[in-house]
Amino acid sequence: MSTRYDVAVVGGGCAGTAAAVGAAQAGARTVLVESYGCLGGAATMKGVSALCGLYTEADSEQVVFGVGEQLLSGLRSLDAVVEKVRFRGVVAVYDPEAVKRVLDLVAGRAGVDVLFHTSVVAAERDGSGLRSATLHGHGGSTVVEAGTWVDASGDGDLTSSAGASWRYGNDGHIQVGTLGLRIGGVPRDLTLSHDDLRAAVASARRQGSTHLDKDDSVMIRLPLSGEVGLLLVDEQYDALDAGSVSRAEIRARAKAWDYVTVLRTMPGWENAYLAQSGPVLGTRESRHVNARYRLSADDVARGARHDDAVARGSWAMEYHDRPGGASTWLPVADRGTYDIPLRCLMSEDIPNLYAAGRLADGDRLAGGSLRVMGTALATGHAAGVAAAAHVHSGCPPSAGDVRAELQRQDARLP
Ligand SMILES: Cc1cc2nc3c(=O)[nH]c(=O)nc-3n(C[C@H](O)[C@H](O)[C@H](O)COP(=O)(O)OP(=O)(O)OC[C@H]3O[C@@H](n4cnc5c(N)ncnc54)[C@H](O)[C@@H]3O)c2cc1C
Incomplete structure (x- = not known):
């Protein structure tokens, strides 16, 4: 294992795996650090078995491709997915065991260095930038340096360790x-x-x-x-x-x-x-990165378009606010899609830190849509590509450059 990478991704859930694959496919030397012994995060470790956010609610149109499509295609080859199943929204139902295997293959094919059973426990700054992180495994601690970073840990461990700005839940509320x-x-x-x-x-x-x-x-x-x-x-x-x-x-x-x-x-x-x-209790919400833009419930409800869009969300704002209670369900405009700006994935105060998945910045209700796994695959893919472009050019990329690379990687953005 190397101790110097272009891009380091923390957390191997849907978002982190997509980020690492996106970065590696863009030519970056990439490491993916994961506390558990498999990829998938909630998809494999929290008893979740339906990918939400892949399709529009109105007409079941698939809106997430790229790494998301690589996952679906691998699941198809194992007969481990039923696509376009309609519950409240439209989902792909899968077997978690198969997700573990497919994501190993997807990450391996892209050339990502995966470190299982390893957690980020500290991070070191270099002025305003993030320089290195201390990883802990059974062998002890190692310091890894990288040019850019993606926090896809769900709980924001890297963000917090780096001293970047974050908040717990939204407005004093947290989902059950x-x-x-x-x-x-x-x-x-x-x-x-x-x-x-x-x-x-x-x-x-x-x-x-x-x-x-x-x-x-x-x-x-x-x-x-x-x-x-x-x-x-x-x-x-x-x-x-x-x-x-x-x-x-x-x-x-x-x-x-x-x-x-x-x-x-x-x-x-x-x-x-x-x-x-489980195997582990499913935490829906924890820390959020304070990013350059906070997606709002209004953005989702009216299907807002943004000039710096790098991903699309399609799941309703589904918010679980009390044990045993029914969840809030507020659909996307016309049961279609809304844009997710690159700014939602960029830490407001550490220029080389990106966030994805349930860490991506949305307000209380918008976060209830952004967090789902299909959308996490899309924000992860975008964050990984942005992190790779950033390290190559030495500065934050334009959304246009990120979109161009995402399209080259089959993200099929409109
Ligand atoms: C009970 C429950 C039901 C849900 N139902 C659905 C559903 O049906 N469909 C749907 O699409 N979504 C559902 N969701 C939401 C969805 O599962 C999550 O929001 C989504 O998995 C977020 O993806 P992520 O990659 O951001 O985070 P996660 O899937 O949480 O992955 C984060 C990863 O980071 C790793 N990690 C954390 N800290 C560190 C560290 N310090 N060092 C290294 N690694 C670290 C974790 O081990 C984990 O693997 C549900 C969530 C819950 C909790």
């Missing part, structure tokens, strides 16, 4: 976290009934299980395993406080087992079992 559940033992030909689920939870509550605060959830049949994905267990906690997160994980796992007992009372679910929780 959820422990994803994968349930096995449900016959493949059984129709998944929300009425049965609500009735089963209501009956359990009448018998005293009042801690089961949610009585409905998405129910997703995974293409390969046939397991059913559920998002039933909500928790409110401070994502930056290890004690608070740990207590929430423990409460959530206990609740998950109680829910499984309830699920087994549903017709056809008698043999249901908990195939997997």
